Amino acid sequence: MKALPVIKKTAVAILTALFVSFLTYGLLYISPGDPAELLLTEKMGSMGVQKEVVQRYAEQLGLNKGFLAMYKDWFVDMLHGDLGTSYKTGNPVLSDFLSRLGCSAQLALLSTSISLVLGVGLGLLSARKRNGVIDRVTRFFSAISLSVPSFWLAILFLWVFAMKLGWFPIADYQGIKSLILPAVVMGVTGCASLIRVTRSGVLDNLSEGYVVTARARGLNDRQVFVGHILKNVLLPVVTMVTSNLIAHVGGSVIIENIFSLPGVGNFLLRALRSKDFPVILGFVFLMGMIVVVLTTIADLLYLAIDPRVRQGMYEKK
Amino acid sequence: MEELLKLDHVSTAFQSRSGLVKAVCDVNFTVSPGQIVGLVGETGCGKSVLGQSILRLLPPSAVTSGQILFEGKDLAAMNEEEIRAVRGKRIAYINQNPTEALNPVLKIGTQLIESLRVCGGLTKKEAKEHALEILASLSFDDPADIMKKYPMELSGGMKQRALTAMAMGGKPPFLIADEPTKGLDALIRGQVIQSLMKFVELTGCSGLIITHDLKFASAMCDTLALMYAGEIVEFGPTKKLFSAPKHPYLSGLMASMPQNGMHVLKGSSCSLIDMPPGCRFADRCDHATEACRAHHPEMRSVGEDRLVRCRLYD
Ligand SMILES: Nc1ncnc2c1ncn2[C@@H]1O[C@H](COP(=O)(O)OP(=O)(O)OP(=O)(O)O)[C@@H](O)[C@H]1O
Ligand SMILES: [Mg+2]
Numbered sequence A: 001m002k003a004l005p006v007i008k009k010t011a012v013a014i015l016t017a018l019f020v021s022f023l024t025y026g027l028l029y030i031s032p033g034d035p036a037e038l039l040l041t042e043k044m045g046s047m048g049v050q051k052e053v054v055q056r057y058a059e060q061l062g063l064n065k066g067f068l069a070m071y072k073d074w075f076v077d078m079l080h081g082d083l084g085t086s087y088k089t090g091n092p093v094l095s096d097f098l099s100r101l102g103c104s105a106q107l108a109l110l111s112t113s114i115s116l117v118l119g120v121g122l123g124l125l126s127a128r129k130r131n132g133v134i135d136r137v138t139r140f141f142s143a144i145s146l147s148v149p150s151f152w153l154a155i156l157f158l159w160v161f162a163m164k165l166g167w168f169p170i171a172d173y174q175g176i177k178s179l180i181l182p183a184v185v186m187g188v189t190g191c192a193s194l195i196r197v198t199r200s201g202v203l204d205n206l207s208e209g210y211v212v213t214a215r216a217r218g219l220n221d222r223q224v225f226v227g228h229i230l231k232n233v234l235l236p237v238v239t240m241v242t243s244n245l246i247a248h249v250g251g252s253v254i255i256e257n258i259f260s261l262p263g264v265g266n267f268l269l270r271a272l273r274s275k276d277f278p279v280i281l282g283f284v285f286l287m288g289m290i291v292v293v294l295t296t297i298a299d300l301l302y303l304a305i306d307p308r309v310r311q312g313m314y315e316k317k
Numbered sequence B: 001m002e003e004l005l006k007l008d009h010v011s012t013a014f015q016s017r018s019g020l021v022k023a024v025c026d027v028n029f030t031v032s033p034g035q036i037v038g039l040v041g042e043t044g045c046g047k048s049v050l051g052q053s054i055l056r057l058l059p060p061s062a063v064t065s066g067q068i069l070f071e072g073k074d075l076a077a078m079n080e081e082e083i084r085a086v087r088g089k090r091i092a093y094i095n096q097n098p099t100e101a102l103n104p105v106l107k108i109g110t111q112l113i114e115s116l117r118v119c120g121g122l123t124k125k126e127a128k129e130h131a132l133e134i135l136a137s138l139s140f141d142d143p144a145d146i147m148k149k150y151p152m153e154l155s156g157g158m159k160q161r162a163l164t165a166m167a168m169g170g171k172p173p174f175l176i177a178d179e180p181t182k183g184l185d186a187l188i189r190g191q192v193i194q195s196l197m198k199f200v201e202l203t204g205c206s207g208l209i210i211t212h213d214l215k216f217a218s219a220m221c222d223t224l225a226l227m228y229a230g231e232i233v234e235f236g237p238t239k240k241l242f243s244a245p246k247h248p249y250l251s252g253l254m255a256s257m258p259q260n261g262m263h264v265l266k267g268s269s270c271s272l273i274d275m276p277p278g279c280r281f282a283d284r285c286d287h288a289t290e291a292c293r294a295h296h297p298e299m300r301s302v303g304e305d306r307l308v309r310c311r312l313y314d
Helices: A003-030 A035-044 A051-061 A067-079 A093-128 A133-147 A150-164 A176-206 A209-216 A221-258 A264-273 A277-305 A307-316 B047-055 B080-086 B108-120 B124-137 B143-147 B156-168 B186-203 B214-220 B238-243 B248-255 B290-294
Strands: B005-016 B019-031 B036-040 B062-070 B091-094 B174-178 B206-210 B223-228 B231-237
Touching (some): A003 A277, A035 A051, A093 A133, A093 A176, A093 A264, A093 A277, A133 A176, A150 A176, A150 A221, A209 A221, A221 A277, A221 B108, B019 B062, B019 B231, B036 B047, B036 B214, B047 B062, B047 B091, B047 B206, B091 B156, B108 B143, B124 B143, B124 B156, B156 B186, B174 B186, B214 B238, B223 B238, B231 B238
Parallel strands (some): B036 B223, B091 B174
Antiparallel strands (some): B005 B019, B005 B062, B223 B231
């Protein structure tokens, strides 16, 4: 792979990250509620919080400077790996995040693998035997999975498989065993779009001239399929998988909550309820960074897969 | 002379929402070893459909009837495996539109080596050496470099030549080339014609060349089949057809050539779904009579080795 497009993509990623950090900080800054006051109220009860005390407390926390100065402080600290400490737990935000990342990352990887296998597999099968039994069943399945909300399916699964059948733990976290059910829920709801992209990708390509050429050269169906069509379908599949992964970064909040998983999303939800600003700020920022990294990886994958994307970047230059 | 390819009452129709599209109707002709037949006619008359019917490359919505005898065997009656053994190895096919005919995400070398290996059972290394030889024989300056390129990095003429190289791999005795000169500028057209001539010269093959470029057809083909609205309307030696056109459609086409003053034919072709009961060309013909409109004309012999589908020659 040529170096230039890679450098370009990385530069764009860094700029995006800067913008995300600014936006996160800015949005939290203008959101209603004075953190110092809220904190004091929480500590001492709603009575007896005096203006001067609040002000002194704010000074102590460094909350009384201008926006840009505060942003700069936070940014410099962030560069040193310091995202502040949680008002609630007193731990550094970063270590709180990292200790919960494992669970969320496992969930995201597991559920994305499930939708990848299900989505691409069913998509290919239904495209190969168009309008056959498998195709009809798959299309019905994907229509259902598109219209069923994940929280509804989550509650249903929890009720059937964990409560009634007792196959899975309900509240206590037992590692991978606790992740299977939520991963299946997310995988099943996420695979519909992949089925569609794969199926229509294959069908669109079937009528392309290069497929006729390939068949005319005496290649058999399998060679045409594996050697020619698959690589052309890969690009939209990569797009879809990344957007699934990205959706999981934020979307797993609800699922983590329903299944009481000790993940990033659940922790963030609790921080939101208790207005733990450093945690909210740090977590939203870090999740934004994950999205930036994932998108950049996807972009680099495009470059590796499709020469036309590479060409496009040179032409725009 | 023994015939190599014999089309016997070949028809192809497509099922479509608006009805049955009868793209090819009752085509009969033969190609002898060493003979190059040109299939000419205006756009949409069914040339590509006929070409693809021979190798059964059409989508499932197409239904072909009739016999397609090649080397004595009926291609239309073969099973998938048998027809696959003919494709590329016995009959090579060069797609219309070189831009779409190559896989955009695979290197030229990958596609070329693949074709050679399918045809010849070569090892990868042998196939690569052979590929380089073929590219060089088609006057590519730097074959090794071309092998590493993607289709989009090549010009139209280079893509056409790359396709020709892929078709040449199996040293087939028969070639079907669909509009190999369409949309190319004069210089590249020259290159492509040369590469095809070279193909014929190197492999000694016969062929069916589909085109609507009459000049190219007259240079390359010894026999012409003129197609109109799915039917062959005139068939015979190229020289005789050009010196004394019989069918009014052929006379019209020749008058529309640049050197003859570009008198464009009036009107447009009839629908392939609702065909008129009589001659399909009648509405555009200056000589059409009531009988022409009422009764469909059959092919009739006019002189030695010439056939025409017109009542004027009764
Ligand atoms: N898959 C298909 N389904 C339905 N109709 C089709 C299909 N393919 C071709 N046709 C119809 O068959 C007719 C003949 O098409 P064909 O491509 O053979 O024309 P052609 O003579 O090759 O024209 P051109 O010079 O533009 O290539 C056209 O009217 C076209 O609409
Ligand atoms: Mg055509």
